[in-house]
Amino acid sequence: MSVGNRVFLKRELPDAELVKAFSKLPAANVADAMGRSVAMRSDIKLLSKQTRFMCGVAITVKSRPGDNLTLHKALNIAEPGDVIVVDNKGDRTQAIMGEVMYRYLSDFKKIEGIVIDGPIRDIDAISKSEMPLYATGTTPGGPYKEGPGEINVPISCGDISVNPGDIILGDSDGVIVIPRNSAKDILAKAQEIAEGDAAKVAAAASGSVNRQWVDDLLDKKGIEVIDDFYRA
16 A cells, blocks of 8 residues: 555544534634634635535545645545545645536535635635635646545644544634544533633623633733833
């Protein structure tokens, strides 16, 4: 088996009810339940129309920078509920896909979404379309189709590790990765945070929130508060 030129057709999948439950939670609440260290870089943005959360199971694609040969193979094997996640090694010079591939995935394959650590093209059409697509930007320059590449192996996308079968959650804020093996425990904590967050928002809006914790923490950290002007 040639490392760097492999396509694995099978993944270990999370329970479908877990995926459904995460689809009802904001990405920020779930990220807070995982130590705030699971969000992809902020330059990976939603470029399609915002109509719903993206929540599905990762098909991982590792490609040579600017090349989409293995992504084309992922199009062939993707199914409803999947999120294709593309490791493009941070390249920003070539569009990894455009409207033709997008339509195949959204209209025919009906997958949950796609996340690309790189640019796309045909933004005029894609920005008006509903299947979630996250990417770093746009360029008219198209991709190469030479390989090498791999599918359903561990990758990095937006500086976050992604394994095949992980749960991928995205909303207007961005994209997070929920490890499949820990998803059940994370869900319970995230639901608790979401409930508490609603109460915090209400308290903030009414001004009834207790802000004393700020001064308490500053004091604990040894930060001096001076009731005077700064003088050079």
